[in-house]
Amino acid sequence: MIDILDGNACAAWGARRAKVQCVPVFPITPTTEIIETIAAWKADGKFPGEFVVLESEHSAASACLGASMTGARTFSATSSQGLLLMHEMLPIISGCRTPMVLTTVSRCLSAPIGLWPDHNDTLAMRDAGWIMLICETNQEVLDSVIMAYRISENPKILLPVIVNMDGFVHSYTRTEVDVPEQKLVDKFLSHPELEVRLDVKKPMTLGIPAMGLDYMRYRQQLHKAMLDSFDVVDNVQKAWAKVTGRKYEFLDEYKTKDAKAVIVMIGANSTIARSAVDKMRKKGKKVGLLRIRLFRPFPEKQLRKALEKIDNIAVIDQNICPGMGGILYPEVKMALSGCKNVVCNYIQGLGGNFVSEDDYVDILNDVLKAKADDRKWQM
Amino acid sequence: MADVDFNIKEEMKKPHLLTGGTFACAGCNPVLGIRLTLIALGRNVIMVNSSGCMTLTATWPFTPYRIPWVHGAIENGGSVAAGILMGLKALKKDKDTHVVVYAGDGATYDIGLQSLSGMIHRREKIIYICYNNCQFANTGHQCTSATEKYARTTTTPPPIGNPLPRKNMAKMMAMGGADYCATACVSFPFDFIRKLRKAAKVEGSVFIDLLSPCEPGWLVKPHETIKSGKLMVESGMWPLYEIEKKKITINHKPEMIPVKEALKIQGRFKHLTEEQIGEIQETVIKEWERITNGRFWEAEEY
Structure with a gap:
C-alpha cells in the first residue's frame, strides 16, 4: 500500500504491522503524533493491543519493562527530555534482557529549550545496552520498527532496540511510503512467542542484585549479546530485502568507492548531504557519503574497511559533547x-539549525584541502 | 463478610511461598509482611519490588521466592506493576493473577509518589503495599516523609530529630481515587491478612500502608520489634483503619496507652524532652478525635 506519510505515522504503522500488544507512553513534541495515531486506532477498534498513557516517560519506560516481562510485544516512543527521563530505565531494560522497541524522535536538549532536532538526546543513550538504528527516511523508519522486533526477540539476542528518526524533518514531513501488507509482515515476523518471565506457574526472581564478579559476568554477557547481534541484524536486513526489495546495511555508502573525500554522518540531513555529493561529482570532484545506520553495536570493522583508503574524511556531528x-x-x-587519513570534525545543525546543500559543499571543499585533523563549527 | 474459603490455620500448614534464608536482619518486620501477604494471597501473585531493604532478600544466585518477583528501580513500583497488568491483559491472563507492589516508605511517600499516584488514579487492579519502617532503612536509616516528628535518623540527628510531621499517605491515596485503602501493622497479622483478602476482591486500585518496625532503624531489640509495633497501635500513634468509598472504618480500638510507653522502647526517640513527648501525645489525641468524630477528611493543621 503506497501512501504519503510522515515519520511519526511510519513509526505507528511499523508498530501496528508488528502487531504490538502493549504501548505504554507519555506525550512529548515531536513524538506525540505517534501516540495520537495509535490512540485513534485503538478508539476505532483497529488496534487490539493495550494502550496506556502513563504519568511520565520514566513510568512509561518502567511499564515497558513490566509489560515485556509478561511476554507481550511492547512498543513506546519519546524524544529529548523525555528520553533523558527514561534514561535510568534503559540499562535496566537491557540488563534484564528485555526485548522491546523504542522509537526516539530526536529533538535537542534543554537549556535553552528548543523544539527542533539534533542528536544529543539519542546519542546520550549510547552506553545503555540498546541496539540503535538511526534512520534517514520515513520508509526506513517504518521498515526498521518491523525489523527491530525480529532482531530484539531473537532468543540469542534479547536486547531492546532504539529506532531513531529526526524530529520535524522526519516526524512532520510527509513522503511517499510503502506500507507493507499485513500478510507480508506476518510471514516475516512470527507472532510473538516471547519467553514469559513473570509466570505464576514457573516463578522466576528478576532484577536482583549480583555482587562482585557475578555482576561483571552479567555485563560481559550483555556486551557479548550486543556483539552477537551484528549477524542477527545483518540476516534480518537481508531477509527484509528479500521480501520487500528494500536493502539496508550497517553502513549506507554512497559513491565512496573511488572517493578522495567522504562525509561521515547520521540521520535525516544525510539526504541533503547526498545531493551535495552529486553536485560535487558533476564538477568532477571525487567525493562520497557514508551514513552510519547501525550505531550500536558499533560496526567498527566495517567502518574501518569502508574508510581506510579515503584520504580526507569529514565527520559531521549534529550534537555536542561540551568539553x-x-x-x-x-x-x-x-x-x-x-590509519593515515585526515579526519576533520564539523559541528552543525544544533537545535535543528537549517543546513543546506551548499553547507555540505563547503565542508567537502574544506576537507579536501585539509592537511591535518581539525575540529570546526559550521554556524 | 465471612471469608469462607480461607482458613488461616490451614494456610499456615502449606509450604511457605517466602522460604527461609533471606538476608533480612534479625527481627525484620518487612520480611514478615511479605510472608503474611503470600499467606493471604497465595500462589497467583506477581510481586513488584521497589529498591529498598526487601530488594536484598534475593541476591544472585539465591532467591527465597516461590512466586514471580521483579525489582525494577526505586521510584516506579506503581508503573512497573501497571506494565505487568497491561501485559497480562494483552495476553488475557489478568483474571486470576494478583499484581502486588511491595515497596518501602521512602519509595512510596517520597521518590515513588508519582508512579503510585498514577497507578491509583488510573484505578489499575493492583495491590500496593507500603512496608513502612518510617525511614530509608536500606541506605542506613535516613529520614523520609514517613518518619515521625522528632524521630532520630542519620539525616535528622538529635537534639532536634525530624522537625516535620509525617504525611498521611492512606488519606492522600483515598482522596486520589484508591478503591480500597487501609493502614495495617505487622504486629496485627490477622487484621492485615483480612485486609489483603478483601483487597484481592477489589476491582480497582488498593493501597495498604503497613507499619513494619525495623530493628536497626528503630533501635529496638530484635525480639521487641513486634512489641514496638503493638505499642505504636495501642498508643494511637498508628491507628488501624480502612477506607472504602470515602467511608472510614476503625478496625481496632486502641487502648490509648500513653505515647511515652510506645516511644520508650525505641532508641530513636531516646533524646526526646518531656515537652516533645507531650506534643506528640497531644497530636495523637487530636488525630484520634478527628478520625472517630467524622472529621477525618478535614484539612490537617500543621
Whole structure:
C-alpha cells in the first residue's frame, strides 16, 4: 500500500504491522503524533493491543519493562527530555534482557529549550545496552520498527532496540511510503512467542542484585549479546530485502568507492548531504557519503574497511559533547586508529539549525584541502 | 463478610511461598509482611519490588521466592506493576493473577509518589503495599516523609530529630481515587491478612500502608520489634483503619496507652524532652478525635 506519510505515522504503522500488544507512553513534541495515531486506532477498534498513557516517560519506560516481562510485544516512543527521563530505565531494560522497541524522535536538549532536532538526546543513550538504528527516511523508519522486533526477540539476542528518526524533518514531513501488507509482515515476523518471565506457574526472581564478579559476568554477557547481534541484524536486513526489495546495511555508502573525500554522518540531513555529493561529482570532484545506520553495536570493522583508503574524511556531528566535541568523531577516529587519513570534525545543525546543500559543499571543499585533523563549527 | 474459603490455620500448614534464608536482619518486620501477604494471597501473585531493604532478600544466585518477583528501580513500583497488568491483559491472563507492589516508605511517600499516584488514579487492579519502617532503612536509616516528628535518623540527628510531621499517605491515596485503602501493622497479622483478602476482591486500585518496625532503624531489640509495633497501635500513634468509598472504618480500638510507653522502647526517640513527648501525645489525641468524630477528611493543621 503506497501512501504519503510522515515519520511519526511510519513509526505507528511499523508498530501496528508488528502487531504490538502493549504501548505504554507519555506525550512529548515531536513524538506525540505517534501516540495520537495509535490512540485513534485503538478508539476505532483497529488496534487490539493495550494502550496506556502513563504519568511520565520514566513510568512509561518502567511499564515497558513490566509489560515485556509478561511476554507481550511492547512498543513506546519519546524524544529529548523525555528520553533523558527514561534514561535510568534503559540499562535496566537491557540488563534484564528485555526485548522491546523504542522509537526516539530526536529533538535537542534543554537549556535553552528548543523544539527542533539534533542528536544529543539519542546519542546520550549510547552506553545503555540498546541496539540503535538511526534512520534517514520515513520508509526506513517504518521498515526498521518491523525489523527491530525480529532482531530484539531473537532468543540469542534479547536486547531492546532504539529506532531513531529526526524530529520535524522526519516526524512532520510527509513522503511517499510503502506500507507493507499485513500478510507480508506476518510471514516475516512470527507472532510473538516471547519467553514469559513473570509466570505464576514457573516463578522466576528478576532484577536482583549480583555482587562482585557475578555482576561483571552479567555485563560481559550483555556486551557479548550486543556483539552477537551484528549477524542477527545483518540476516534480518537481508531477509527484509528479500521480501520487500528494500536493502539496508550497517553502513549506507554512497559513491565512496573511488572517493578522495567522504562525509561521515547520521540521520535525516544525510539526504541533503547526498545531493551535495552529486553536485560535487558533476564538477568532477571525487567525493562520497557514508551514513552510519547501525550505531550500536558499533560496526567498527566495517567502518574501518569502508574508510581506510579515503584520504580526507569529514565527520559531521549534529550534537555536542561540551568539553569533548562531537560524539561521532572519536568513534570514527577509533575505528581508523593507526590509519593515515585526515579526519576533520564539523559541528552543525544544533537545535535543528537549517543546513543546506551548499553547507555540505563547503565542508567537502574544506576537507579536501585539509592537511591535518581539525575540529570546526559550521554556524 | 465471612471469608469462607480461607482458613488461616490451614494456610499456615502449606509450604511457605517466602522460604527461609533471606538476608533480612534479625527481627525484620518487612520480611514478615511479605510472608503474611503470600499467606493471604497465595500462589497467583506477581510481586513488584521497589529498591529498598526487601530488594536484598534475593541476591544472585539465591532467591527465597516461590512466586514471580521483579525489582525494577526505586521510584516506579506503581508503573512497573501497571506494565505487568497491561501485559497480562494483552495476553488475557489478568483474571486470576494478583499484581502486588511491595515497596518501602521512602519509595512510596517520597521518590515513588508519582508512579503510585498514577497507578491509583488510573484505578489499575493492583495491590500496593507500603512496608513502612518510617525511614530509608536500606541506605542506613535516613529520614523520609514517613518518619515521625522528632524521630532520630542519620539525616535528622538529635537534639532536634525530624522537625516535620509525617504525611498521611492512606488519606492522600483515598482522596486520589484508591478503591480500597487501609493502614495495617505487622504486629496485627490477622487484621492485615483480612485486609489483603478483601483487597484481592477489589476491582480497582488498593493501597495498604503497613507499619513494619525495623530493628536497626528503630533501635529496638530484635525480639521487641513486634512489641514496638503493638505499642505504636495501642498508643494511637498508628491507628488501624480502612477506607472504602470515602467511608472510614476503625478496625481496632486502641487502648490509648500513653505515647511515652510506645516511644520508650525505641532508641530513636531516646533524646526526646518531656515537652516533645507531650506534643506528640497531644497530636495523637487530636488525630484520634478527628478520625472517630467524622472529621477525618478535614484539612490537617500543621
